[in-house]
Amino acid sequence: MNVQELFDLKGQVALITGGGRGLGEQMAEVYAEMGCDLALCSRKKENCEEVAERLTREYGIKAQSYTLDVTNETQVEEVVGQVLADFGKIDVLVNNSGATWGASVEEMPLEAWNKVMNVNVTGTFLMSKAVGKHMIDQKYGKIINIASAAGLTVRPPEVTNTxxxxxxxxxxxxxxxxxxxxxxxxxxxxxxxAPGMFRSKMTAGTLAQKEKAVLETIPLRKIGDENMLKGAAIYLATKASDFVTGTVLSVDGGSTL
Structure with a gap:
């Protein structure tokens, strides 16, 4: 098998949560470029619609958008069922939907804590459970969870307070x-x-206030751009990673060293 075949996704179907902007859109684009059909899900369906239409036009793949709150089990099961009806299968699941909240520990509201945990942890569980049942039946699947360098290390509040x-x-x-x-x-x-600091809507506030301090924690002294996650995303979705499971691939400029 040559390298192009190892990274080929033609005939595959990927479901990406949070696929309408940021890192989700970046991963959707590289999958589309490699021939993958896409189910893009988000609470804001209009964002996914724009991305789906653009990728269909530019790469000739099939892409559809769905409204999805990953913390709602009924909605998760319904959307996964609809994706299976529309595409016939799901080969790749990317659990990318995420939430954050900036506050000191002593001032963080319980509501904020619960929101972040529900989206990032419970949402990942519910999506994996629903899609996993199908993958077990088809005896194949690739699940990619978007963690964070922040889950591998700690920083003083002057850098991050989340x-x-x-x-x-x-x-x-x-x-x-x-x-x-x-x-x-x-x-x-x-x-x-585990992405490090990338420029996105989620990180805009932190970078606006603390970019200099953040850069000092990154050995490569740069912030992630729109291309830096694509290699990891395509690797873990394709045959190229068929002897890799249970691993965490840090894409962080060395910030977790």
Whole structure:
């Protein structure tokens, strides 16, 4: 098998949560470029619609958008069922939907903590459970959880002050490892990507206030751009990673060293 075949996604179907902007859109684009059909899901369907229409036009793949709150189990099951009806299968699941909240520990509202944990941890569980049932039946699947470098390390409050987010991403990392060993027997690969600081809507506030301090924690002294996650995303979705499961791939400029 040559390298192009290893990274080919023609005939595959990927479901990406949070696929309408930011890192989700970046991953959707590289999958489309490699021939993958796409189900893009978000609470804001209009964002996914724009991305789906653009990728269909530019790459000739099939892409559809869906309204989805990953914390609502009924909605998760309904949307996964609709994706299966529309596409016939799901080969790749990317659990990318995420939430954060900036506040000191002593001032963080319980409501904020619960929101972050529900989206980042419970949402990852519910999506993996619903899609995993199908993958078990088809005896194949690739699950990619978007964790974070923040789940692998800690920083002083002068750099980041988001304890709910960091705790939730550490949970996603352990969930990834545990699920990988549970479902390896079904030929389902479960891995995580731990992005460092990328420019996105979620990080805009932090970078506006603390970009200099953040850069000092990154050995490569740069912030992630729109191309820096694509290699990891395509690797973990394709045959190129067929001997890799339960791993966390840090794409962080060295910030977790």
């Amino acid at each position: 304890i709910g987010y960091t705790t939730s991403k550490a949970a996603v990392i352990h969930f990834t490892k545990d699920l990988a060993i549970k479902w390896a027997r079904h030929n389902i690969y479960v891995n995580a990507i």
